[in-house]
Amino acid sequence: MKNKIFIKLWENISLEEEIISFLKISLYKALSLLKVISKEVCLTLTSDEYISKLNRIYLGRSYPTNVLAFPLNKGKGPMTSHLGDIIISVDTAKKEANLYNLDFENYLLSLCIHGLLHLLNYEHEKGVYAPWLMQKNELNLLKKLAKKKGKKELLNFVKRREYMPAKLAVNVDHVATVREARKSYYPDPVHAAVLAELGGADGIVLHLRLDRRHIKERDVRIIKEIIKTKLILEMAIDENLIKFAKEIKPYQVTLVPERPEEITTEGGMNLEEKVEEVKKVVKELNQSGIKVSLFLNPEEKAMKLAKKTGAQIVEIHTGIYAEALNEEEKEKELSKIEIAARIAKDLGLIVHAGHGLNYENIGPVAAIPEIEEFSIGHSIVSRAIMVGMEKAVKEMKELILRARS
Numbered sequence: 001m002k003n004k005i006f007i008k009l010w011e012n013i014s015l016e017e018e019i020i021s022f023l024k025i026s027l028y029k030a031l032s033l034l035k036v037i038s039k040e041v042c043l044t045l046t047s048d049e050y051i052s053k054l055n056r057i058y059l060g061r062s063y064p065t066n067v068l069a070f071p072l073n074k075g076k077g078p079m080t081s082h083l084g085d086i087i088i089s090v091d092t093a094k095k096e097a098n099l100y101n102l103d104f105e106n107y108l109l110s111l112c113i114h115g116l117l118h119l120l121n122y123e124h125e126k127g128v129y130a131p132w133l134m135q136k137n138e139l140n141l142l143k144k145l146a147k148k149k150g151k152k153e154l155l156n157f158v159k160r161r162e163y164m165p166a167k168l169a170v171n172v173d174h175v176a177t178v179r180e181a182r183k184s185y186y187p188d189p190v191h192a193a194v195l196a197e198l199g200g201a202d203g204i205v206l207h208l209r210l211d212r213r214h215i216k217e218r219d220v221r222i223i224k225e226i227i228k229t230k231l232i233l234e235m236a237i238d239e240n241l242i243k244f245a246k247e248i249k250p251y252q253v254t255l256v257p258e259r260p261e262e263i264t265t266e267g268g269m270n271l272e273e274k275v276e277e278v279k280k281v282v283k284e285l286n287q288s289g290i291k292v293s294l295f296l297n298p299e300e301k302a303m304k305l306a307k308k309t310g311a312q313i314v315e316i317h318t319g320i321y322a323e324a325l326n327e328e329e330k331e332k333e334l335s336k337i338e339i340a341a342r343i344a345k346d347l348g349l350i351v352h353a354g355h356g357l358n359y360e361n362i363g364p365v366a367a368i369p370e371i372e373e374f375s376i377g378h379s380i381v382s383r384a385i386m387v388g389m390e391k392a393v394k395e396m397k398e399l400i401l402r403a404r405s
């Protein structure tokens with residue numbers, strides 16, 4: 001049996017016949033691309049007033065939204081033939097298409113596809129991989145179904161509307177700092193790395209400083225052997241460290257500037273007049289199968305120079321944001337990070353961020369959609385002293401997760 005699409009146009013809504021038939025044909029094609037057969041879908045094109053009413057009745061919120069989906073199948077039992085209802089507010093769709101500078105028909109289509117995936121039980125508000133899967137399907141379908149005019153902009157928009165929460169790489173340097181305070185053998189950053197993983201860390205970061213004030217080669221070697229996630233080695237550009245990295249082969253090296261007297265990394269690398277030097281290091285590490293990240297201040301120029309070095313990742317320095325003394329300063333620094341992240345992603349770079357982030361200030365940066373990973377150390381290790389490493393990591397992950405859900 002063939003699929004069936006029913007479209008209802010709300011009385012006070014006017015929409016050209018051509019657009020309605022584009023949506024209908026696209027929904028048929030989408031079902032077929034998704035290998036769905038013998039199902040029915042009902043699409044209602046309505047007003048802000050009606051969608052607000054539905055929002056109030058079913059979701060307890062009294063404002064209009066762009067799309068609602070009411071799946072009949074909630075993942076339990078066999079799929080019924082009627083998949084459910086997609087409700088779109090044409091009023092909101094028009095306003096948003098204008099606001100985002102998108103082609104209206106294509107934007108309406110993206111809302112239909114979004115709703116359809118919900119009817120098939122795809123989710124972007126729960127879990128870690130479900131949002132990724134939903135977005136992947138949305139992009140695949142839109143690539144095939146969107147009209148040529150404005151397609152690129154629509155795909156970029158959907159890509160930017162990241163659903164995935166960022167990952168968390170935990171830096172355990174300061175466990176070694178406590179150990180070195182007594183030149184003892186405990187606490188061991190090796191144990192901390194394992195506990196951080198149990199708490200949900202997506203990677204372990206170690207900064208092997210030139211003066212070896214906390215992390216030592218021994219820590220890096222053992223942690224590389226035993227962790228199940230990825231090892232990220234932070235280091236300055238130094239011949240011996242490059243040799244060591246090539247021997248250990250961490251997943252990633254983050255290149256940072258280092259000043260012997262500094263308490264902690266003070267800022268991003270200055271790439272000006274250094275592009276060729278950094279490019280050589282990137283190439284050398286890449287040839288050993290190591291990805292390279294550059295720690296940079298949130299500046300357009302830095303992102304552009306990073307691209308020239310061939311590095312795969314940029315880590316945006318969040319230290320100035322973290323240290324801002326008042327809300328105004330904080331806002332200003334946050335928007336610098338946002339802009340730099342957007343520029344870097346547009347250049348095709350993977351965007352990470354870190355330094356000075358803690359349980360109070362992580363929220364706004366964790367909401368920036370381009371940032372894929374945070375590198376956090378001091379605040380997590382400090383909290384771990386009070387509540388344990390596993391819990392401290394779990395709590396930070398929860399905040400990161402919440403920022404985009």
Ligand code: PXP
Pocket residue numbers: 171173207234254256264265295315353354355356357375376377378379
């Ligand atoms: N990212 C980089 C490049 C760093 O050098 C550091 C500090 O080692 C961090 C992130 C983590 O900073 P914090 O310890 O303040 O969380």
